[in-house]
Amino acid sequence: MPPSDIPATEGPQGVGDGSKDQPLIVFDQVVKRFGDLTVLDHLDFSVAPGERVTLIGPSGSGKTTILRLLMTLEKVTEGCIWVGGEPYSHMRRGGHLTPAGEGYLRERRKRVGMVFQQFNLFPNMTVRQNIIEAPVHVLGTSKAEANARAVELLDMVGLGDKIDAHPTQLSGGQQQRVAIARALAMQPEILLLDEVTSALDPELVAGVLDVLREIAETTDITMLCVTHEMGFARDVSHRVLMFDQGQIAEEGTPEQIFGEPKEERTKSFLRSVLDNE
């Protein structure tokens, strides 16, 4: 079913009024269904600029779908997503919001970067080409400049010597660090991290998390992170959202959620995750 028109132009509360505390991302009554399955059920939440939010919850609770909606890999079924005070899943047309066209989405999603569970580096390109591809062909950055930036980013993720390697020559952890560098090369305002350490061998996880910690500390990039690494979530995030059945079951600071969760669902989820570690 296609997303329907919404007869509102001003958006949800707090959006578009130009105030300084305006949220960067707003989910306004977002519904996402796959066939009969409702993955997100009238979801409302917002993220402030520079905020780092971790999404936790059992698998199938809709966390990854939130990231995929923000990356425009999926379309909302109902409701609207706003980014930077402007509609994101929709566009304004004649006083109404209509589902965004492909051209609009391509333009808007340049502010958003994503790192995937399976890395998804382009295997037919070298590490360097992977990183400069989008800056050169999307942002129109000169090759020389993109190259210089690629060198910087690779140094930051500790892979300066791998610039001319092919992804297949790298370990999973190294590939994921390249993928992080590739996402950052587009200088996104929002970075989406989708279970970025889940596909890695245990001994490679720390290296990737260290890189992400450094990014969190040294930049003001807004991060949405789906992870099962509770230690990392506690260290890095400002806020933790516990999802269950397409809705937010509980939210709070990492101290609240991990220290004294209120909801039974949160408690049992945290128990099951910690048992596995």
Place this chain on the structure above:
Amino acid sequence: MFWDFQWTFEVLPDLLRGLGVTIQVTVVGYLIALILGLLIAIVRRIPIFGSVLHAVMEFIRTTPLIIQLVFVFLLAPSTVSGLTVGIIVIGVHYSAYTAEVYRSGIEGVAKGQWEAARALSLPGRRTWGAIVLPQAIRKVIPALGNYLIAMFKDTPLLLAIGVTELLTEAQRVGSASFRIVEAYTAVGLLFLLVSVPSAILIRRLERRYAAV
């Protein structure tokens, strides 16, 4: 039955001329099949138009090449030579097969590759040209190579529309002097002479690109 070496060497120039035509048909026809097949594989992804195109290609694949050759030759204006008709028909015929090969290669590219391209906002042209097709084609080089050899072996069908390729030439010189065994044996050897090195070359390509 006896074997006349001297006669065989005498007709060799005629046979080689025929081989030249065979190779010409194969090379040009194969280029058509490679390029047209790729275009078909891409266009087939467009919803309605793609289904119609698929039906046409299915028709071409399920009818014999020799009938297509004769049919088009009879319909074509008399100014168009049999050789031209032969090259075009064999190229289009094989493009129906190469399109399927490309399609399987394109479908074999991981979904994550498309998603990564989308996440980087890459335009469609780059997504296809720099990411999807290089990976897809690499995987199908062996299958494409097999069609080169299959096409080469199908060129004698051009006999049906009077193109003097290798087999026609052999038939001509063979029946003129009643030395059919020599003529056809020479044809077989000449075909081998081309297809064996081609097969080796294809296997090399295969090995070179199999790495990724």
